[in-house]
Amino acid sequence: MPCFNEDARLPSSLEQAEAYLGLQGPAFELLLVDDGSSDRTPELIREAASKNKHVHAVFLPANRGKGRAVAEGVARSRGGLVLISDADFSAPIQEMPKLEAAIAAGADVAIGSRAKRGAREVDQPLHRRLMGKSFNLLVQGLLLPGVWDTQCGFKLFRGDVARDLFGRLRTEGFAYDVEILVLARRSGYKISEVPVRWINSSTSRVQTVRHSRQMLADVLHIRLGR
Numbered sequence: 001m002p003c004f005n006e007d008a009r010l011p012s013s014l015e016q017a018e019a020y021l022g023l024q025g026p027a028f029e030l031l032l033v034d035d036g037s038s039d040r041t042p043e044l045i046r047e048a049a050s051k052n053k054h055v056h057a058v059f060l061p062a063n064r065g066k067g068r069a070v071a072e073g074v075a076r077s078r079g080g081l082v083l084i085s086d087a088d089f090s091a092p093i094q095e096m097p098k099l100e101a102a103i104a105a106g107a108d109v110a111i112g113s114r115a116k117r118g119a120r121e122v123d124q125p126l127h128r129r130l131m132g133k134s135f136n137l138l139v140q141g142l143l144l145p146g147v148w149d150t151q152c153g154f155k156l157f158r159g160d161v162a163r164d165l166f167g168r169l170r171t172e173g174f175a176y177d178v179e180i181l182v183l184a185r186r187s188g189y190k191i192s193e194v195p196v197r198w199i200n201s202s203t204s205r206v207q208t209v210r211h212s213r214q215m216l217a218d219v220l221h222i223r224l225g226r
Contacts, residue, residue, distance in 0.1 A: 002033050002069035006087045007040040009201070013089050014048050014055075020093045021054070030055045033073040036063035067169060067176025074166040082162035086153035088201040095196045099156035107192035108161045109184050111147075112154035119195035128200070131212065138216070142223045143182050147193060150177045154196060161189055175218035182222055 001017075003010060014030075021028045032045045032055065042059060049057040058072055070084055081103065083096060091112045102110035114121050115136065121129070132151060139150055155177070157165070165187070171179040184191055 001031065001085055001087050002035055002066050002073065003037065003041050003045065003087050004035040004063065004066070004069070005037045005039045005041060007037075007044055009088045010041060010044050013087055014044075016089055016093055017085075018052060018055070020096075026054075027079075028054055029077070029079060031058060031073040031076060032056070033058040033060065033069040035060050035066070035069040065172035065176075066174055067179075068172040070176065071166040071169045074162050077159065077163065080159045082157045082159050084153070084155045084157070084162075086201075090201050091152060091154035091196045091198050095154065096156070098194050098196060099154070102192040102194050103156060103158060105192070106190060108158050108189035109181070109191045110156045111149070111181070111191065111193050112152040112196040112198075113149040113193045114152055114196070114198045115148035116193055116195040120197045122197070122199040135212070135215065139178055139219060142219060143178060144185065147181060147191065149193065150181055152196065152198065153177075165189075171218050171222065173214050173218055175215040175222070178219055179222050 001013075017030055021030065030052075032048065034042050034045055034057070045057045049055045056076065058076060060069060060072060074082055074084075081100070083099070085091070085093070095112065099110035099112065113119055114132070132149070135151065136149060140147065144150060151174070161184070165180050165183050168183055169176060169179060181191060
């Protein structure tokens with residue numbers, strides 16, 4: 001779970017994650033990666049790790065970007081399955097069995113989708129829906145035909161696959177999902193897109209104009225192999 005200035009949302013998310021994962025048995029670890037936060041996020045992460053042996057803290061010395069934070073967490077993971085989730089759980093942790101079923105059916109990568117039939121978006125503003133659909137059409141045209149939602153922050157990987165892919169990641173910002181899926185497809189890994197429930201967070205870190213430009217530049221770099 002990448003975390004950047006999440007002191008308002010992190011306590012609730014940690015409570016949800018620990019409660020859900022605790023019911024699954026002892027064989028789990030929760031890796032919280034602080035991406036150079038300037039608020040109380042590092043303090044909250046340290047506190048969580050001190051109270052629960054399954055919670056592990058990772059700290060980046062400066063803000064590197066969501067992609068780098070996720071990659072650092074994956075590199076330290078040990079599980080047979082690795083779930084990547086946003087810190088706000090816009091896709092609730094209870095949606096995880098849907099992704100697990102896809103992995104059990106033979107997928108190497110199971111990605112939550114807000115675009116597949118059966119998905120449900122709650123309170124997602126129209127401008128964000130349009131932004132997401134436009135970005136995805138661009139990604140499909142340039143890199144990933146047939147993948148309808150690359151940016152949903154809820155993805156499950158076979159552990160060895162996750163560590164392979166993220167070990168090769170170069171994109172450090174929000175478009176890291178695109179590069180990971182491109183790498184997965186080029187490596188012959190099977191990707192399954194799974195409809196999930198998505199609850200919009202009014203405090204999303206994505207800034208429409210600035211991050212859209214950055215993500216577009218990243219996609220072009222991926223397309224050109226830079």
